[in-house]
Amino acid sequence: xxxxxxxxxxxxxxxxxxxxxxxxxxxxxxxxxxxxxxxxxxxxxxxxxxxxxxxxxxxxxxxxxxxxxxxxxxxxxxxxxxxxxxxxxxxxxxxxxxxxxxxxxxxxxxxxxxxxxxxxxxxxxxxxxxxxxxxxxxxxxxxxxxxxxxxxxxxxxxxxxxxxxxxxxxxxxxxxx
Amino acid sequence: xxxxxxxxxxxxxxxxxxxxxxxxxxxxxxxxxxxxxxxxxxxxxxxxxxxxxxxxxxxxxxxxxxxxxxxxxxxxxxxxxxxxxxxxxxxxxxxxxxxxxxxxxxxxxxxxxxxxxxxxxxxxxxxxxxxxxxxxxxxxxxxxxxxxxxxxxxxxxxxxxxxxxxxxxxxxxxxxxxxxxxxxxxxxxxxxxxxxxxxxxxxxxxxxxxxxxxxxxxxxxxxxxxxxxxxxxxxxxxxxxxxxxxxxxxxxxxxxxxxxxxxxxxxxxxxxxxxxxxxxxxxxxxxxxxxxxxxxxxxxxxxxxxxxxxxxxxxxxxxxxxxxxxxxxxxxxxxxxxxxxxxxxxxxxxxxxxxxxxxxxxxxxxxxxxxxxxxxxxxxxxxxxxxxxxxxxxxxxxxxxxxxxxxxxxxxxxxxxxxxxxxxxxxxxxxxxxxxxxxxxxxxxxxxxxxxxxxxxxxxxxxxxxxxxxxxxxxxxxxxxxxxxxxxxxxxxxxxxxxxxxxxxxxxxxxxxxxxxxxxxxxxxxxxxxxxxxxxxxxxxxxxxxxxxxxxxxxxxxxxxxxxxxxx
Ligand SMILES: Cc1cc2nc3c(=O)[nH]c(=O)nc-3n(C[C@H](O)[C@H](O)[C@H](O)COP(=O)(O)OP(=O)(O)OC[C@H]3O[C@@H](n4cnc5c(N)ncnc54)[C@H](O)[C@@H]3O)c2cc1C
Ligand SMILES: Cc1ncc(C[n+]2csc(CCOP(=O)(O)OP(=O)(O)O)c2C)c(N)n1
Ligand SMILES: [Mg+2]
Numbered sequence: 001x002x003x004x005x006x007x008x009x010x011x012x013x014x015x016x017x018x019x020x021x022x023x024x025x026x027x028x029x030x031x032x033x034x035x036x037x038x039x040x041x042x043x044x045x046x047x048x049x050x051x052x053x054x055x056x057x058x059x060x061x062x063x064x065x066x067x068x069x070x071x072x073x074x075x076x077x078x079x080x081x082x083x084x085x086x087x088x089x090x091x092x093x094x095x096x097x098x099x100x101x102x103x104x105x106x107x108x109x110x111x112x113x114x115x116x117x118x119x120x121x122x123x124x125x126x127x128x129x130x131x132x133x134x135x136x137x138x139x140x141x142x143x144x145x146x147x148x149x150x151x152x153x154x155x156x157x158x159x160x161x162x163x164x165x166x167x168x169x170x171x172x173x174x175x176x177x
Numbered sequence: 178x179x180x181x182x183x184x185x186x187x188x189x190x191x192x193x194x195x196x197x198x199x200x201x202x203x204x205x206x207x208x209x210x211x212x213x214x215x216x217x218x219x220x221x222x223x224x225x226x227x228x229x230x231x232x233x234x235x236x237x238x239x240x241x242x243x244x245x246x247x248x249x250x251x252x253x254x255x256x257x258x259x260x261x262x263x264x265x266x267x268x269x270x271x272x273x274x275x276x277x278x279x280x281x282x283x284x285x286x287x288x289x290x291x292x293x294x295x296x297x298x299x300x301x302x303x304x305x306x307x308x309x310x311x312x313x314x315x316x317x318x319x320x321x322x323x324x325x326x327x328x329x330x331x332x333x334x335x336x337x338x339x340x341x342x343x344x345x346x347x348x349x350x351x352x353x354x355x356x357x358x359x360x361x362x363x364x365x366x367x368x369x370x371x372x373x374x375x376x377x378x379x380x381x382x383x384x385x386x387x388x389x390x391x392x393x394x395x396x397x398x399x400x401x402x403x404x405x406x407x408x409x410x411x412x413x414x415x416x417x418x419x420x421x422x423x424x425x426x427x428x429x430x431x432x433x434x435x436x437x438x439x440x441x442x443x444x445x446x447x448x449x450x451x452x453x454x455x456x457x458x459x460x461x462x463x464x465x466x467x468x469x470x471x472x473x474x475x476x477x478x479x480x481x482x483x484x485x486x487x488x489x490x491x492x493x494x495x496x497x498x499x500x501x502x503x504x505x506x507x508x509x510x511x512x513x514x515x516x517x518x519x520x521x522x523x524x525x526x527x528x529x530x531x532x533x534x535x536x537x538x539x540x541x542x543x544x545x546x547x548x549x550x551x552x553x554x555x556x557x558x559x560x561x562x563x564x565x566x567x568x569x570x571x572x573x574x575x576x577x578x579x580x581x582x583x584x585x586x587x588x589x590x591x592x593x594x595x596x597x598x599x600x601x602x603x604x605x606x607x608x609x610x611x612x613x614x615x616x617x618x619x620x621x622x623x624x625x626x627x628x629x630x631x632x633x634x635x636x637x638x639x640x641x642x643x644x645x646x647x648x649x650x651x652x653x654x655x656x657x658x659x660x661x662x663x664x665x666x667x668x669x670x671x672x673x674x675x676x677x678x679x680x681x682x683x684x685x686x687x688x689x690x691x692x693x694x695x696x697x698x699x700x701x702x703x704x705x706x707x708x709x710x711x712x713x714x715x716x717x718x719x720x721x722x723x724x725x726x727x728x729x730x731x732x733x734x735x736x737x738x739x740x741x742x743x744x745x
Contacts, residue, residue, distance in 0.1 A: 020361060024310075028302055035303050065487075072484035078307040078327065081361040176360060 008063030012041065014086045014093065014163050015071060017056040018048070018171050020079040028077050029056065038062060038070050042095075042160030053081065055171075057162050082171050090166045096159040097134045097141045101151045104128055111151065118144045129154065180350040185314040185340065186211035188351045189278065192321035194221045195353045198249050200240060200612050201225070202233030206253025208293060209280025211345035213251075225612070225641065228633040230257050232605040234264020235631070238273045239609025242592040243567060245397065247274040247328045248609065254281045255293030258339070259300065263599060266304040268335040270596025271418065272395055274328040275335035276321075277301075283343040284312060301337050308337040314347040319354055326357045332482040333395050370503060375453075375477045375494045376510040382451035382475075383521040385411035388434075391418030391595075392456015392480060396500040399423075399588050402455065405508045408515075409453070410523060412530050414442045416457055417580050417595045424586035431534070432584075435463035436732045437577040440537035440741055443732070445530050447471055447739040454478045456500050459489040460596070465738035479503060539581055541726070541744070544698050548723035551575060551650045555582040555622060557705055558648065566590070566618040569606040571627025572598045573657040575650040577728040579622040601630025607645040608638050618709075621647035625675055626655045635688045638715045645715045646708050652724045653677055660727040664742070681719040694719040 019025050026045060033040050041059040048055045060067065067085055074083045097120075101111065105127055115122055120134035134144055138161065145156070183191070189212050193201065202225045205213040216224055227233040230252040237248025248268075252261045258279040268275040282291040287310075298310045306327050309320045317340070324336045379385060387409065393402055402423055406413055413423050414434040425432050434442035443465075446452065452474045457463075464470040467489060478485075478492035479500060486495040496503055514520070541552040555578055568583050570576040570593045585591040592610060594602040603623040611619045628649050638645055652659075659673040685692025691711055695704040701720070708718045729744030 024298065024302075027299070031302055069484065069488060072486075076306075076482070076484060078359060078361050173360075 008065065010061050010063055013060050013062060013064075013067045014088070014091060014161060015058045015060060015067070015074070016084055016086050016163060016171055017058065017074065017080055018082040019054050019056055020081065021047070021052055021054045022079055025054070025079045026056075028079065029058075029074065032073060032077065033058075033070075036070075036073060038066070044160035044162050046162070055162075057160065059161050081176065082173050084171060086163055086165050091163055092166060093137050093161050093163040094135050095138055095141055095161050097144065098123075098131060098157045099134075099145070099148060099153055100129060100131050100155040101148060102129045102154045103151045107151060114147055120144060180352045182348055183351050184211065184215065184345065185311075185317050185347050185349060186215040186345040188314075188317050188349060189321065189340070189345070190215045190219050190222060191351060192318060192353060193249065194219065196247070196321075196325045198222055198247070200609075201249040201251055202227050202236045202609070203251025204228075204230055204233065204253070204257060205251075206257050206280065206293070208254035208282055208342050209251060209257070209278075209345075211342065212278070212280065212340070224251075225608075225637060227605075227637050229631065230260035231263050231601070232608075232631050232634040232637070234261045234275070234277065235267065235599070235602050235605035236609035236612075236634075237275050238264065238268050238271075238602075239569060239592060239606030240613040241268075241273050241275060241609075242606065243589055243610040244613045245274075245395070245589070246613070247276055247325055249276050249278070252277065252279045253293070254279065254297075255295045258295050258297035262300060262304070263597075265301055265335045265337065267594050267597040267599045267602065269304045269306075271594065272333050272391055273335065274333035276324050276328050277335060277337040279337065279339045280345065281310070281339050281341045284341045285343070287341060297337065298339050304335070305337050306334040308339065310339045311341070311344050314344050314349045317344070317349065318351060322354045323357050323359055327359070327362060331362075332392075368497060370496045370498055370506070371494050372496070372507055372510040373514075375496060375507055376514040378451055378475055378477055378494060379409060379453065379511050380514040380518060380520045383523055384448060384450040384526045385409060385523065386445050386449040386452055387411050387413045388446070388452055388454045388457050389413060389415045389419035389422050390455065390457025391416065392500055393419060393422035394456075394589055396456060396481070397588070398456075398500040398504055401501060401504040401508070405504055405511075408508055408512055411453070412445050412527075414438070414446060416460070416463055417591075417593060419457065420580065420591040421585035421588050425584040426586050431530070433580050434738075435460075436465070436734075437581065437728050437730070438463075439539045439581070440730050441530065441533035443730075443738050443741060444533045444537070446474075447737070448529070449474045452476050454480075455504065456480060458485045461489075462595075464490065465732045465740070466735055469737035471738070479507070546698055548726075549695060549698050549701055549720055551578045551652075551722040551726055552582050554648065554650060554701065554705075554720055554722065555579055557701070558620060558709075559583055561705060561709055562618060562620070566620045567592065567607075567610045567614065569593065569603050569610060569619070569621050571603040571623040571630075572600045573624040573627060573655070574652070574660060574728050575622050575624045575627075575656070577657075578650070581728075583622070600624070600627040603627060604631050604638070604645075604647060605634055607647065608634065608641070608643060611643040611645050612641070619643075619645045621645060623647050623649045624656060625649055625651040625653060628681075632684070635685070635690065635715065635717070639688050639690050642714050644712055646711070646718070647715065648708070648718045648720060649681060650722045651681070651719050652722050652726075654724055656724075657728070663725070663727065664731075665733070681717055685715075685717040690714045691716040692719070693717070694721075696721045
């Protein structure tokens with residue numbers, strides 16, 4: 001019997017949590033990840049349809065076996081009502097990107113066209129700079145970032161991932177009020 | 178129950194009474210004074226003044242270990258709270274139910290680096306099942322109810338409730354809830370256990386072994402385990418926390434396995450084709466090098482904590498749930514499988530196991546006239562008491578000698594710090610045990626190093642007139658570390674020799690209790706007899722044991738389980 005994983009393959013996993021909206025909850029979760037050595041690629045937290053609960057989306061790069069362990073450890077935290085790895089197939093994921101490009105006005109038209117291709121918006125314009133806002137999955141934002149690089153990125157800021165699954169399935173367990 | 182107006186401090190005491198708490202261990206200070214003041218009036222809850230909060234936490238653990246009840250300890254803000262940390266961490270590692278209650282500075286001062294302020298909820302987050310900083314006095318009854326509930330249910334463990342002083346003084350309409358509603362806490366499990374698959378594996382196995390851990394103790398499933406073991410007829414091995422869950426005097430019990438388990442127990446595990454793990458967590462002290470652990474064995478793993486399943490060793494069939502509920506079902510399922518389809522013959526396996534048992538028994542050099550052998554001391558105490566005692570230990574060689582030679586046949590009777598390995602556990606745990614079991618014989622097997630970590634609470638034991646008997650196997654060494662230096666560090670004895678200080682007999686006398694000493698084998702019997710016969714308070718026995726007598730067999734850290742070093 002094989003006792004240890006031979007060569008674990010690491011890939012990106014999206015773990016979604018429904019947590020009680022109480023002080024210290026983020027600390028508990030972040031602390032668990034750090035003390036068990038699970039690296040967080042991104043973490044977002046925000047309100048949900050119920051004010052008593054928040055939703056956290058945590059992206060980790062780990063082997064599948066380790067992710068299972070992560071989910072079970074996280075489930076043990078009392079304020080965590082539900083936690084699940086979201087199926088990569090059914091995943092609707094979004095990130096937000098804000099990027100400031102410093103570029104002379106003559107390039108603006110070109111950038112406008114580029115932004116349009118990526119369904120991005122220009123949200124601020126000044127004579128020698130503009131700010132672009134884009135949202136989408138991480139692949140799309142990576143691609144946009146690449147294209148913008150040649151214009152000189154002055155400042156860039158990206159949110160963590162938020163995600164839901166397609167269909168009627170929800171994270172909240174049925175017994176939740 | 179009608180609501181009653183009272184302070185938060187009073188509410189704490191009422192909650193303790195409602196939970197049936199008889200003993201709390203602690204030391205007061207400014208930030209917890211309102212609770213102490215309220216406790217002063219309680220007719221039901223008795224307080225034990227310890228000399229160090231760590232001791233209080235270990236005493237609470239001792240009580241919990243011996244009874245299964247939740248142990249309770251108190252500490253004031255800042256240093257009082259941080260002194261509890263080792264005891265809380267110990268309880269966390271060994272799944273011991275505990276409620277720690279700390280006072281904190283007033284709410285308005287929190288976060289201002291106030292005098293004796295410590296973020297104890299932050300500090301203990303990784304070593305508690307859960308903790309609370311109470312910000313509204315009206316939450317207190319619910320939080321305390323949840324605290325006790327979480328501490329004792331599912332996989333038991335410590336929790337901490339931190340109560341700012343103003344919250345203790347504030348008033349509320351008290352009503353203790355009779356149920357809890359915690360949406361994120363589900364000790365019961367959702368998946369259907371695969372009992373049929375497990376039974377099929379058991380039926381087909383010709384080299385099964387049953388591996389019992391501390392979960393048997395916490396679930397109280399002794400009879401269920403006995404019935405299952407009777408049906409399956411396999412050899413039974415235990416962890417150090419499984420000791421006593423199945424009588425070690427039973428012919429099918431091979432005792433403890435692991436780093437310092439017997440060769441025959443380790444060989445049995447290593448060569449088995451099926452390991453049935455019941456409430457045990459495949460700790461590295463028992464598996465040896467993980468990739469070589471029991472290479473041919475399939476694993477049935479029953480545990481109440483899903484996170485333990487396949488954490489280290491992948492389970493062929495996981496069974497998540499409470500042993501007490503699930504094991505009888507597994508027994509029935511197995512019985513059915515045996516009846517309908519027969520089972521593999523395990524007689525040849527027993528021939529093998531018994532041959533190992535005969536060829537590689539636990540052994541040590543017979544005691545001559547010069548040196549007292551530590552193993553001999555433990556055997557003699559066992560013989561003199563017929564093993565009818567609670568045993569607590571420190572951490573080190575003496576602990577492992579006790580684990581090897583103290584044959585334990587009663588549940589909850591072998592009490593030790595396994596997961597954290599906390600030196601200083603012996604005396605405080607013995608205090609907690611003796612309070613909970615006033616009529617029982619309570620024996621401590623301690624080391625000279627370990628004893629000195631918490632000896633200040635000899636005063637507490639004398640105050641309470643507890644008849645605990647602490648046998649210090651005194652080798653003037655941090656012996657376990659000495660052993661490692663001896664074996665793996667060229668015998669370079671960096672910081673392990675301990676000076677012959679203090680004089681433990683005089684120390685005992687200074688505390689007002691009996692102190693005895695045996696230096697030579699010829700002095701041993703008399704000293705043991707006197708110690709065991711003594712009544713009217715604690716007795717401390719300083720037994721000078723052979724210094725270079727190490728614990729064997731031994732699996733070196735990181736070696737395969739069957740790769741054991743033997744002594745002389
Ligand atoms: C110097 C030293 C040497 C040591 N050498 C050894 C050694 O040779 N051999 C050895 O065995 N240990 C040894 N230990 C102890 C070791 O470190 C571990 O503490 C011990 O092996 C863990 O025991 P356990 O697996 O029974 O788990 P525990 O820590 O007792 O955990 C109990 C398990 O049961 C589960 N459980 C709890 N309640 C229930 C329930 N109701 N139903 C089902 N499951 C439940 C829990 O989830 C958990 O997984 C040594 C310690 C020290 C300090
Ligand atoms: C609090 C603490 N500090 C250090 C250790 C490391 N340690 C493990 S065993 C040991 C020696 C114990 O000496 P003693 O109590 O005399 O027991 P012996 O091994 O000599 O029987 C030490 C220092 C520990 N387990 N706990
Ligand atoms: Mg010693």
